Every structure is written in structure tokens, then in C-alpha cells.
Amino acid sequence: MITFENKPEINAEEIKDALTFCNRQILNNLPQFTDKFQKAYSEGGFYQPVENDDWTCGFWTGEIWLAYEFSGDERLKAAGETQIHSFLERIENKIAVDHHDMGFLYSPSCVAGYKLIGSSEGRKAAILAADQLIRRYHPIGEFIQAWGPMDAPENYRLIIDCLLNLPLLYWASEETGDAKYREIAEKHIHTAVANVIREDASTWHTFFFDMETGAPDHGATCQGYRDGSAWARGQAWGVYGMALAYKYTGREEYITLFKRVTEYFLTHLPEDMVPFWDLEFTDGDDQPRDSSSASIAACGILEMVKYLKPEEQGYYKKIARQLVKALYDHYAVKDMESSNGLVLHSTYSNHSPYNTCNHYGVDECNLWGDYFYMEALTRMDKEWELYW
Ligand code: GLY
Numbered sequence: 258m259i260t261f262e263n264k265p266e267i268n269a270e271e272i273k274d275a276l277t278f279c280n281r282q283i284l285n286n287l288p289q290f291t292d293k294f295q296k297a298y299s300e301g302g303f304y305q306p307v308e309n310d311d312w313t314c315g316f317w318t319g320e321i322w323l324a325y326e327f328s329g330d331e332r333l334k335a336a337g338e339t340q341i342h343s344f345l346e347r348i349e350n351k352i353a354v355d356h357h358d359m360g361f362l363y364s365p366s367c368v369a370g371y372k373l374i375g376s377s378e379g380r381k382a383a384i385l386a387a388d389q390l391i392r393r394y395h396p397i398g399e400f401i402q403a404w405g406p407m408d409a410p411e412n413y414r415l416i417i418d419c420l421l422n423l424p425l426l427y428w429a430s431e432e433t434g435d436a437k438y439r440e441i442a443e444k445h446i447h448t449a450v451a452n453v454i455r456e457d458a459s460t461w462h463t464f465f466f467d468m469e470t471g472a473p474d475h476g477a478t479c480q481g482y483r484d485g486s487a488w489a490r491g492q493a494w495g496v497y498g499m500a501l502a503y504k505y506t507g508r509e510e511y512i513t514l515f516k517r518v519t520e521y522f523l524t525h526l527p528e529d530m531v532p533f534w535d536l537e538f539t540d541g542d543d544q545p546r547d548s549s550s551a552s553i554a555a556c557g558i559l560e561m562v563k564y565l566k567p568e569e570q571g572y573y574k575k576i577a578r579q580l581v582k583a584l585y586d587h588y589a590v591k592d593m594e595s596s597n598g599l600v601l602h603s604t605y606s607n608h609s610p611y612n613t614c615n616h617y618g619v620d621e622c623n624l625w626g627d628y629f630y631m632e633a634l635t636r637m638d639k640e641w642e643l644y645w
Contacts, residue, residue, distance in 0.1 A: 261579050277327075337374070423502075482611060496553070548603045555633040
């Protein structure tokens with residue numbers, strides 16, 4: 258197992274300092290971003306206000322709830338409630354919800370608000386979102402389709418990111434007593450894991466199936482550098498996805514897969530432990546970072562630590578603390594004049610000669626990078642009940 262012997266770990270004082278800054282930054286942002294949401298990525302370090310119509314809006318509300326947990330400031334609670342109302346309207350009116358990202362949208366916003374303050378609007382909205390998500394399930398092929406209309410071969414695929422959308426389904430089964438959500442989640446996990454993780458534990462971003470038979474067809478990247486490379490964030494979704502898969506299914510094989518996917522991620526980090534946007538690249542390559550991948554991986558590792566044998570926990574805890582220390586020291590925003598976000602140097606979508614991506618949100622803050630940095634800090638600050 259790879260170790261990073263010369264790398265410092267974040268300490269309790271630094272965790273408090275980081276959360277204090279995040280809390281202040283979020284409070285400062287409330288006047289502009291309560292009735293509106295932050296855009297998926299910053300431009301020149303600054304988020305602009307947008308309507309609640311992207312797959313990313315839930316992360317901003319999630320940041321508000323994490324800040325509320327930290328400081329108990331009533332202004333945060335009121336903003337969170339306003340945003341939950343917006344999420345209820347969004348799902349009732351089906352605004353930009355024809356995709357699989359219901360978990361990213363509704364877990365850190367509405368499930369969180371229900372768990373933290375008993376929001377009945379949050380509960381209602383999140384159950385409607387779970388209903389919306391299971392409509393994308395293909396019984397032939399046994400997976401939840403990520404994007405696009407359901408009847409087109411070019412859309413007949415799952416993506417690794419979806420592992421984070423499934424906790425919403427487990428939560429909905431728990432809340433409603435109806436097993437259908439959980440059963441679909443379990444089928445999807447099985448299909449995803451069997452296909453997106455390669456022999457060497459690197460991961461496909463997306464995987465296609467045959468529409469007639471449901472048989473696995475081929476892997477392809479969308480946001481990675483090329484087919485066959487490991488998109489850094491996809492690998493990080495795999496790390497956290499395996500931890501959540503184990504949490505919800507208790508299947509031992511997911512612990513083994515977690516360790517292998519994590520090892521691949523860690524062995525492809527550059528010197529400062531914060532990955533380039535695709536794990537193909539390393540020190541000396543003139544490529545942007547994706548700092549959000551380090552935060553996502555740290556959260557997944559901290560989740561999995563709970564289920565590992567005591568003698569294994571120390572290794573993973575240390576790695577998570579080293580990852581967050583690297584972010585805190587060199588990537589976190591420290592000065593509100595330079596950015597209204599929390600973590601710099603993330604990459605949403607970088608074009609390459611071999612992928613189908615647009616070029617935006619490159620070397621900027623992005624909402625999930627900010628959210629998962631705060632989640633990782635919160636996990637190290639106290640016993641934290643998951644929003645996922
Ligand atoms: N789930 C989309 C992304 O990670 O960019």
C-alpha cells in the first residue's frame with residue numbers, strides 16, 4: 258500500500274480554522290445566493306447567481322447546511338429552508354430533472370434539511386426526486402440511465418458518478434417503507450460495479466449496454482482525457498461510491514474493491530497529492546488540476562474507515578488527513594477579496610482531442626469541490642450524520 262511519509266496531516270486547530278472561514282464565506286454569500294443559487298463553477302474565482310436548474314445546485318444548499326451544523330447561525334437555517342422550497346417547486350414542476358442526478362440535487366439539500374431540522378417540504382421533495390430517479394431504471398440491463406431520452410442507443414449507458422445518487426433511494430425506502438427504491442439501487446450498484454471497474458482498478462467514466470439484450474457493450478469516457486484513461490473525478494466517485502455501496506449493502510466484496518480503486522487513485526497522485534484532471538497526467542504535465550477529486554476521495558475514505566478493521570483504520574485516516582491538509586495549505590481560498598468560493602483549482606470539464614467534452618470551469622472553484630471539502634472537514638471535526 259502506498260504511503261506518503263513526508264506529508265503532514267491536518268490538525269484539529271486547522272480544521273476549525275478552515276470551517277470558520279467556510280462559515281464566514283457562506284454567510285457573506287447569503288444575500289446574493291438565497292433566492293438564487295451559485296453557478297456550477299466560478300469565473301475568475303467568482304460564482305455568479307443562477308436559477309435552480311442545474312445538476313449542481315444541491316451542493317450550494319449542502320454547504321449552507323454544513324455551515325449551519327458548524328455555527329448554528331439562524332440565518333443559515335432560514336436560507337436552507339428557502340432553498341428547500343425552491344427544490345420542492347423544481348421537482349413538482351419537473352424543471353431540468355430528466356437525468357440521473359436526483360441524489361446530487363436532493364440529498365445535500367432536502368434530505369439534509371429533513372434530517373437536521375425536520376423539514377417536511379424537504380422530505381416531500383426528496384421522495385418525489387427518488388420517484389423521478391427510478392423512472393430512469395432499465396429492467397433490461399438493470400441500470401439507471403444517466404442522461405438523455407430513454408429510447409436512444411446513444412444514451413443507453415450508466416456513469417460511475419451515479420453511485421452517489423443511490424443513497425437517495427435507500428433513504429426513500431427507509432422513509433416510505435417501500436422496498437422498490439432500494440431494490441433498484443442494488444441492481445444498479447451490481448451492474449455498475451461489474452462493468453466500470455477495470456482489471457487494474459482504474460475506472461470507466463461511462464459504460465454502454467445493448468438495448469435489445471441488456472448485455473454489457475463497451476466503456477467510453479465523456480469527461481476524461483481519453484477512453485481507457487482514468488478521469489480523476491470518476492475515480493474519486495468510485496472511491497466514495499464503493500464506501501457507500503458497502504454502507505448500504507454490507508457486501509464484503511465492496512470493501513476489497515474500495516481498497517483497489519483507492520490504491521489506484523493514490524498511486525496516480527502528483528507530488529502534492531492533489532490530482533490533475535485525469536490520472537494520466539502527473540508532475541511536469543502542463544494540465545489543470547481537479548482539486549475536487551481530492552475532497553471527494555477524502556470523504557469516501559473517511560466513510561469507509563467506519564467499516565474497516567481497527568488495524569486498517571489508521572492508514573486510511575492518515576491518508577484522508579493528508580489529502581485535506583494539502584487542500585487546506587495550497588488550494589483553499591483564504592482571502593474573500595480573491596474569490597467567493599472555498600477551494601481553487603478544480604476542473605469541471607476539460608476538452609481533449611479524444612473526449613466529447615466542452616471546455617468550461619477549468620482551473621476554477623466548483624460547487625462540489627467546495628461542498629466535499631466542507632464535508633471532509635466536518636467529518637474530521639465531529640461525528641457527522643451523512644446527508645447521503
Ligand atoms: N457528475 C458530473 C461531474 O462530476 O462532473
